[in-house]
Amino acid sequence: MKIAVLGGGSWGTAISVLLSKKGYDINIWDRNTVLISDINEKRENLRYLPGILVPSNVYGVFEIEKALKDSKVIVIAVPSHAVRELCSRILPFVDKEQILVSLAKGIENSTLLRMSQVINEFFPNNRVAVLSGPSHAEEVSRDIPTAIVAASIDEDTANFVQDVFMTPKFRVYTNKDVIGVEIGGAVKNIIALAAGISDGLGFGDNTKAALMTRGISEIARLGVALGADALTFAGLSGIGDLIVTCTSMHSRNRRAGILIGQGKNVEEAVNEVKMVVEGINTTKSTYELANKIGVEMPITTELYKVLFEGKNAKYAVTELMLRDKKDEIKDVNQN
Numbered sequence: 321m322k323i324a325v326l327g328g329g330s331w332g333t334a335i336s337v338l339l340s341k342k343g344y345d346i347n348i349w350d351r352n353t354v355l356i357s358d359i360n361e362k363r364e365n366l367r368y369l370p371g372i373l374v375p376s377n378v379y380g381v382f383e384i385e386k387a388l389k390d391s392k393v394i395v396i397a398v399p400s401h402a403v404r405e406l407c408s409r410i411l412p413f414v415d416k417e418q419i420l421v422s423l424a425k426g427i428e429n430s431t432l433l434r435m436s437q438v439i440n441e442f443f444p445n446n447r448v449a450v451l452s453g454p455s456h457a458e459e460v461s462r463d464i465p466t467a468i469v470a471a472s473i474d475e476d477t478a479n480f481v482q483d484v485f486m487t488p489k490f491r492v493y494t495n496k497d498v499i500g501v502e503i504g505g506a507v508k509n510i511i512a513l514a515a516g517i518s519d520g521l522g523f524g525d526n527t528k529a530a531l532m533t534r535g536i537s538e539i540a541r542l543g544v545a546l547g548a549d550a551l552t553f554a555g556l557s558g559i560g561d562l563i564v565t566c567t568s569m570h571s572r573n574r575r576a577g578i579l580i581g582q583g584k585n586v587e588e589a590v591n592e593v594k595m596v597v598e599g600i601n602t603t604k605s606t607y608e609l610a611n612k613i614g615v616e617m618p619i620t621t622e623l624y625k626v627l628f629e630g631k632n633a634k635y636a637v638t639e640l641m642l643r644d645k646k647d648e649i650k651d652v653n654q655n
């Protein structure tokens with residue numbers, strides 16, 4: 321079977337390596353031709369995933385149309401802000417038998433749509449799935465045991481994607497709750513930025529545990545208001561991804577947060593991380609989405625003010641601590 325992977329950043333490359341080890345032929349495309357040449361000539365993605373051997377059945381392809389030809393599965397591995405542009409670019413070359421799998425974690429700034437909603441706009445007759453969960457590229461590419469979720473509203477599609485990606489080192493669960501899986505994957509990046517800022521400010525493990533716990537609470541509150549199943553947030557794409565992103569030094573979002581907490585501005589932090597920090601754009605879209613549908617998200621709101629209104633991060637923490645008194649369980653829908 322042939323699989324097209326569109327986006328040769330750290331995650332697109334790691335997934336290509338994983339799938340190639342299962343014997344599939346992988347056509348990987350990226351707009352950055354230098355990294356495609358590196359994959360073909362040096363068998364390594366020097367820019368985004370150095371030190372990992374890219375097997376010979378991963379073919380770097382310069383023309384997107386060629387990457388798609390005869391591919392049963394199309395994996396979308398670009399950052400969320402690029403998904404719409406990518407879909408419009410591939411639209412003329414995709415046929416309705418091809419299955420689209422989204423790896424991007426974000427909520428579109430201009431429309432407040434989830435990534436599978438953007439993809440469905442372009443490909444209403446194709447089968448679409450989302451792959452999400454605690455899975456840093458740096459570990460997946462080294463065969464470190466990982467568990468993740470394949471979500472699709474169509475059970476057969478979720479089962480198919482589960483079979484395609486599953487290996488003894490990469491365990492894939494299915495889930496029909498696409499809304500919950502995508503909201504968990506996107507919004508945890510906001511909490512990871514906040515957890516990083518907390519670390520950068522010199523706060524402790526107590527602070528981070530509080531942010532993570534209250535964080536999953538507001539993620540779930542948003543998700544449920546949008547139609548998700550609350551149980552999804554107790555799963556791999558919910559609390560699972562939140563844990564890995566808030567605690568790992570592989571996390572781009574956490575690392576950016578640490579730098580901001582240490583006093584760098586957003587631009588300096590993003591430049592230093594050198595890879596996509598999805599949580600910045602997602603803070604903006606989630607803040608707007610929560611306001612639009614009337615869901616309270618205190619951490620997201622404070623982070624929005626820090627990132628986009630220049631609020632002092634220490635002062636934001638004080639404001640979170642001094643909010644109205646609450647009951648943890650009783651006020652679960654509004655706190």
Ligand SMILES: NC(=O)C1=CN([C@@H]2O[C@H](COP(=O)(O)OP(=O)(O)OC[C@H]3O[C@@H](n4cnc5c(N)ncnc54)[C@H](O)[C@@H]3O)[C@@H](O)[C@H]2O)C=CC1
Pocket residue numbers: 327328329330331332350351352368397398399400401402405406423424425426455456457458594595596598
């Ligand atoms: N890196 C990881 O461990 C994981 C990443 N993800 C998600 O996967 C998505 C991709 O992330 P990474 O691979 O980490 O990003 P990255 O920063 O490593 O690479 C991004 C890639 O996208 C390409 N790109 C950027 N803007 C583009 C545009 N406008 N059009 C076409 N291509 C463009 C770049 O050339 C680059 O190759 C993100 O949504 C991220 O949240 C999900 C799980 C794990």
Ligand SMILES: O=C(CO)COP(=O)(O)O
Pocket residue numbers: 425453454455456509512561564565570571572573574596597598
């Ligand atoms: O989503 C991820 C891991 O599951 C990647 O998160 P970071 O972008 O913070 O590295």
